Amino acid sequence: MTEHQTRRGEGGVSAMRLSPAMLWRTRIPRYRLVGRECLECGRRHYPPRPVCPHCGSRRLRDVVLPRTGTVETYTVIYTVMEGFRDRAPHVIALVRLDDGTRVLAPLTDVDPSGVSTGMRVEATLRRIRVDGDTGLIGYGLSFRPLMEPRQGASK
């Protein structure tokens, strides 16, 4: 395992390594969040896995998940690994998407003191680091605050 792989495998970031050319070809769905839905139990998960984490079935299909959701819980990380120093402190949140799927991902574009449970967020795909040796770019899912007009109703 290389040093780069070691770094990238941590931090709760689901990352893909793609060259710019490959990115163009495959057209990473910046506005589509693709997870999987189990054909046995009907539950969804993200990131996509070969086996349903809920019931163990291998009968799964790709499904486009809603890009918006609500912060259920979160934690602020003050200690970060080498290569991510400019990101401290950062926030890892458990986001409940609007279809009920739970996703663990970092929050971006927000000060940790401004995060709260129940906060509305939307998915975004961000470049998380550049591999200087190969020119490869890592992309990872994160969520940012969703700016939407309030409905006026109080809970």
Ligand SMILES: [Zn+2]
């Ligand atoms: Zn299942």
